[in-house]
Amino acid sequence: MSATAAKRPTALLATLAVATLLVEAAIVYIAVATPADVNLGIVQKIFYFHVGTAFAMLISLVAGAALSGLDLVSPSDRVDAAARACIEVGVVFGAMLLVSGPLWARKSWGMYWTWEPRLTLSLLVVLLAVSVLILRGLAGDSATGRRVGASLAVLAAPASALIHLAVKLWGGNHPSVLQGGGIQSAEMRIAFWMAVAGLLSFAATLVAVRFRSLRLQQRVDALELDLSALALRRAAKGDA
Amino acid sequence: MSGEPLLRATGIAAAMDRRYVLLDLDVSLHPGEIVAIAGPNGAGKTTLLRVLEGVRRPERGEVRLGGVPMHEASAASLARRVGVIGHHTGLYLDLSAVENLRLFATLAGRDLDAAAALAILADVGLARADACRPVRHYSRGMAQRAALARLLATGADIWLLDEPSTGLDREGCALLHRLLRDAADAGRALCVVSHDPALLEVADRVLHLVAGRLQAEEAA
Amino acid sequence: MSVGTTLRLTGALLRKDVRVAARSRETALLVLLFAVLCVLIFAFGFLREGAVAAEVVPGVLWVTLQFASTVALLRLFAAEEEAGALELALRSVAGPAPLFFSKALMQLLFSGMVTALVLPMVLVFFDATRIPLGATLAALALGLVGQALVGTLVSGLMVRVQMRDVLLPLVLYPILTPSLIAGVKVTAISIAGGSTEVIGTWLSLMVVFDAVFVLASPWLYARASTP
Numbered sequence: 001m002s003a004t005a006a007k008r009p010t011a012l013l014a015t016l017a018v019a020t021l022l023v024e025a026a027i028v029y030i031a032v033a034t035p036a037d038v039n040l041g042i043v044q045k046i047f048y049f050h051v052g053t054a055f056a057m058l059i060s061l062v063a064g065a066a067l068s069g070l071d072l073v074s075p076s077d078r079v080d081a082a083a084r085a086c087i088e089v090g091v092v093f094g095a096m097l098l099v100s101g102p103l104w105a106r107k108s109w110g111m112y113w114t115w116e117p118r119l120t121l122s123l124l125v126v127l128l129a130v131s132v133l134i135l136r137g138l139a140g141d142s143a144t145g146r147r148v149g150a151s152l153a154v155l156a157a158p159a160s161a162l163i164h165l166a167v168k169l170w171g172g173n174h175p176s177v178l179q180g181g182g183i184q185s186a187e188m189r190i191a192f193w194m195a196v197a198g199l200l201s202f203a204a205t206l207v208a209v210r211f212r213s214l215r216l217q218q219r220v221d222a223l224e225l226d227l228s229a230l231a232l233r234r235a236a237k238g239d240a
Numbered sequence: 241m242s243g244e245p246l247l248r249a250t251g252i253a254a255a256m257d258r259r260y261v262l263l264d265l266d267v268s269l270h271p272g273e274i275v276a277i278a279g280p281n282g283a284g285k286t287t288l289l290r291v292l293e294g295v296r297r298p299e300r301g302e303v304r305l306g307g308v309p310m311h312e313a314s315a316a317s318l319a320r321r322v323g324v325i326g327h328h329t330g331l332y333l334d335l336s337a338v339e340n341l342r343l344f345a346t347l348a349g350r351d352l353d354a355a356a357a358l359a360i361l362a363d364v365g366l367a368r369a370d371a372c373r374p375v376r377h378y379s380r381g382m383a384q385r386a387a388l389a390r391l392l393a394t395g396a397d398i399w400l401l402d403e404p405s406t407g408l409d410r411e412g413c414a415l416l417h418r419l420l421r422d423a424a425d426a427g428r429a430l431c432v433v434s435h436d437p438a439l440l441e442v443a444d445r446v447l448h449l450v451a452g453r454l455q456a457e458e459a460a
Numbered sequence: 461m462s463v464g465t466t467l468r469l470t471g472a473l474l475r476k477d478v479r480v481a482a483r484s485r486e487t488a489l490l491v492l493l494f495a496v497l498c499v500l501i502f503a504f505g506f507l508r509e510g511a512v513a514a515e516v517v518p519g520v521l522w523v524t525l526q527f528a529s530t531v532a533l534l535r536l537f538a539a540e541e542e543a544g545a546l547e548l549a550l551r552s553v554a555g556p557a558p559l560f561f562s563k564a565l566m567q568l569l570f571s572g573m574v575t576a577l578v579l580p581m582v583l584v585f586f587d588a589t590r591i592p593l594g595a596t597l598a599a600l601a602l603g604l605v606g607q608a609l610v611g612t613l614v615s616g617l618m619v620r621v622q623m624r625d626v627l628l629p630l631v632l633y634p635i636l637t638p639s640l641i642a643g644v645k646v647t648a649i650s651i652a653g654g655s656t657e658v659i660g661t662w663l664s665l666m667v668v669f670d671a672v673f674v675l676a677s678p679w680l681y682a683r684a685s686t687p
Contacts, residue, residue, distance in 0.1 A: 072683050124634045131630040139621045143297060143687070148617045151684040152631060155613065158672050159635040166638035166665060170645065221258050225299070228259040236453045295547050297687040311687065315555035322551075328544025334480040346472045349465075349553035374483065375543075 009212060015205045022198030026191065034191045043107040048191055050100045052199030053093050054122070060090035060203055061129055061160075068153035071146075077218050080146060084136070085210035087129055087153060089203055094126035117171035121164050128156045244307070245270045246321075246398050246429040247292060251301035254287050261287050262452045265301070269398060269429035274420055276443035277433045283449040285433040286327070286402055292431060293324050293400050305398075319348050323396025325404055329387040333376040337361050337386040340375060341393040348394035357393065364389045365415055380407030388419060399423060399430045405439055417442045466554040466561070473549065473562035478569070480539045487535045488573065495528035495574045499581050507586065517588045518647035521596075522603070522640055524578050525571065529607055530629055532570040533615040536563055541619060556682045560612060564677075567608040575600055591651045595659045599646035602666035606639045606673060613677040617684055642666045 030048050037044030064086035071079040101119060102112040113119065132152050139145025245268035252265040261284040269275055269292075277285050290296040292303060294310040303310040305317065324330070331340045338357045345352035361371040364385040375383055384407045391399055399420075405413050413436075420442055424430055432439060440446050448455040481488055502520040540546040550556045579600070583589050614632050618624035633640075642662045649659050 072680075124637055128631070128634045131627065131634070135618075135621060135627060135631065138623055138627065144620055147684045148621060151617055151680045152614070155610075155635065155676065155680055158676055159610075159638075162638040162665075162669055162672065163634070165668075166641045169661065169665065170641050224258045225255055225260060228255075229253070229263055232260055232263045232452050235451055236455075295551075295687055315551070316553040319551050319553040324548070326544060326547075330545045330548045331543050332476065332480060332539055332545055333543050334483045334539065335476065339476070339479070343472060343476050344548065347469060347549065347552040347558075 012205070012208050012212065015201060015208060019198060019201040019205045022194065022201055026194040026198045029194055030191045034187045035185060043104065046100055046104040048195035049199065050097070050104055051192070052196040053097045053100060054118075055196055056199050056203035057090050057093035057097055057122070057126075059200070060086045060093060060207065061125065062157070064090055064129075065153050065157040068150040069157075072150045072154060075146075078215070080150070081214035081218060082207075082211055083150065083153065084214055085207045087133060088210055089206045091126060091129045091133060092206070093199075093203060094122065094129060097122055098126060115167075115171060117164070117167040120167040120171070121160070124163050124167075125156075125160050128159065132156060243270060247303065247305055247431075249292055249298075249301065249303045252288070252291055252298045252303070253300040254284070254291055254296065254298045256287070260299075260452055262291070262298070265454055267292065267431070267447065267454075269431050271397070271427045271429050272424050273445065274424045274430040274432060274443045276440050276446045277431065277449055278435065278440055278446055279449035284452045285449055288449065289326075289400050289402050289431065289433050293322060294318060316349065320395070321397050323391040323394050323399050325384075325387045325391065325399075325401045327402055329375070329383045331375045331383060331386055331390065334374050336374055337366055337371045337378075337389065340386065341390055344390050345393045345395075348396070350393075350395055352393055360389045360392050361386065363392070364419070365412070381409055381412050384408055385412060385415070388416065391423075392419075397428045399428055401430070401432045401434075403434055403436075404432060405434060405436045413438060462554075466557050469552050469554050469558035470561040470565070473558055474565050477539070477562060477566040481566070487532065487538070488570065490535075491528055491532045491570060491574060492577055494531050495524055495578050496581065498524040498527050499578060499585060503585050517582060517586050517591070517651065518644045520586065521579065521582045521647060522643045524582070525575060525600075525604070526607070526633070526636065526640060528574045528578070529567070529571045529604075529611060530632065532567060532574070533611045533632075534625055534628060536567055536612065536615045537619050546619065550685050556685050557678055560616065560678045560681045563616065564608045564612040567612050568604055571604045571607060575604065588651070592653075593650075595650040595656075595663070596647045598663060599643045599666060602663065602670055603639050603643040606666060606670045607636060609670065609673040609677045610635050613673075613681050616681050639666060639669050642669070 026048065030045055034045065034048075036042050064083050067079050067083035067086060070076075071083055101122070105114065105119075106112050132149060135152060136145065136149035139148050247267075247269040249265060249267045252262055252267070253260055254262040265288065267275070267288070277288060279285055287296065291298050294303060294305070294313070297311060305313045305321065308317075310318075331337070332343070335343065338354055338361065341357040341360060342352050342354065345357075358368055358371055362368070366382065366385055366389070370378070370382065371386075375386060378386065384404070388404070404420075405416055408416060417439065420430055420432065424444075432443065434440065499520065502516070502524065506516040506520065537546065540549055549559045552558050583591070611632060614628055614635075618628055618631075621627060642665050645662045646659050649655075649662075
């Protein structure tokens with residue numbers, strides 16, 4: 001048996017470098033170049049990272065659900081690892097979102113939480129994603145557990161779309177409190193897109209890291225399996 | 241052995257907890273033949289049966305049902321052709337044996353009226369009065385007989401049985417042996433996992449499964 | 461496999477479930493008792509001197525129904541688990557679909573029964589016997605169907621998962637939010653005498669919800685339960 005060493009994660013390090021540069025640049029740019037919001041003052045600057053975080057969560061979770069669906073239709077270890085990596089990273093960004101959101105809300109709306117549609121949706125989607133991960137953990141590494149987890153991840157997709165519809169209708173009856181945080185100048189727009197790009201590439205890096213570690217774990221498992229086959233064959237020979 | 245096997249498993253390997261519990265197994269079940277699988281506890285007998293049954297997909301290898309890979313076989317052919325008695329009797333405890341038989345016959349695409357169900361149950365030694373009581377009140381042996389009757393009721397031509405003599409008395413065992421022989425003579429393919437030496441006697445072939453691998457095969 | 465066969469097998473399995481439920485009445489009794497207690501607890505929590513009916517009735521009604529249905533869902537596959545009949549029932553000539561649909565219908569029967577008890581109870585206890593019920597009844601029908609479709613799927617998927625009694629609501633409730641919000645809204649608006657147009661919007665959301673899951677749930681169930 002040939003032991004092939006794991007490839008050096010060059011691409012991974014490159015994306016990490018890009019993500020780091022972008023995020024750092026965004027922080028500096030936001031601090032130096034963007035003006036304070038006319039209504040909200042300096043607090044508004046949370047917005048740049050808050051929205052990027054939301055994008056990263058949304059994209060990761062949608063990708064996670066889509067990949068889970070793919071794994072359900074034609075099972076593959078690669079796809080399964082990718083789906084899990086996406087959902088896990090989605091939950092991390094969801095947690096960031098649910099922390100940065102109320103901080104901003106406290107200053108701009110005067111309260112930590114309102115049942116504004118997007119907030120409600122984020123909370124429910126994060127709860128769903130967490131429960132899918134818990135389920136995956138409890139169901140173990142069996143094929144059944146994997147299919148059950150994937151099914152629920154797929155189920156969460158249309159459910160989230162419907163939740164979005166419902167909470168929008170629901171929130172529509174409240175006075176809208178979502179004001180401020182808009183983009184008021186060219187510098188703000190540049191800062192906004194820098195932050196979004198930075199956070200998205202950071203999310204991609206995290207997904208890649210997690211994917212790599214899950215794949216390595218799968219390979220370790222496969223090697224362990226091969227080893228057990230070897231042991232079984234040797235034992236049989238010994239008996240004969 | 242002449243003729244095409246009804247069920248053929250080749251190169252089966254199944255893992256549990258990152259360890260193979262079955263490795264490099266080839267098993268063919270031919271019509272008219274009783275194949276017994278014997279071996280110590282933990283040798284992988286039940287896992288092998290579940291692989292043959294098609295409810296557990298092996299990590300490697302393939303099970304073919306009449307030439308079609310198991311996971312591509314239609315629901316209809318799986319339901320009609322494969323009959324199973326596992327560790328549990330698989331009977332609804334709050335239904336009577338007659339109701340169970342009729343339900344499982346319907347699921348296997350057959351019509352079975354109450355009289356026919358009673359006749360089958362009489363064949364396995366369940367009297368009419370018992371056959372109409374909920375299975376919950378049966379002894380283990382009676383429930384096992386009812387489970388055997390379920391195989392007859394569904395008309396499956398491949399029988400997979402895990403320790404079918406569990407709970408059966410001497411008379412019940414004799415009945416089981418006769419039933420298995422009759423089924424084989426009628427052209428069915430049978431695979432029986434058992435420790436019971438008497439049951440191994442009935443088999444045409446005995447496969448010894450030790451630590452996930454087949455030892456030399458012996459003709460009984 | 462043809463639609464006819466699926467329907468016939470669904471019927472056979474449903475008859476079986478009804479028969480089992482009629483013989484061991486524990487599940488039905490437990491669920492009903494739980495629902496009654498739920499309403500009582502809400503009464504202790506919310507009922508004050510004076511009229512608060514319009515404010516709490518929608519919430520009490522819909523939340524009680526959701527909780528009581530969860531109890532029924534946890535027992536939905538009990539007969540199969542008890543004697544290891546699940547794999548046999550999944551393997552019908554029409555595949556897993558008849559089992560799914562029979563269980564969803566059974567759940568609908570249970571939750572319908574609970575509703576028949578809970579609705580009058582809530583109306584009497586919270587002094588709301590004179591409120592208009594037409595829209596609420598329509599919403600209840602749609603809501604219970606959606607709940608049964610999603611609930612049966614989640615309950616069926618979790619049969620072999622540890623700690624599912626805790627995990628089931630955790631997964632189920634976020635998915636059911638649209639239906640819950642819509643139901644509460646319909647009842648609240650009709651009590652307040654709001655516009656039929658708004659009620660119509662909420663009811664159509666529930667129709668969409670049911671339509672999505674009548675397709676998605678059986679497909680996912682079949683996918684997840686074939687090896």
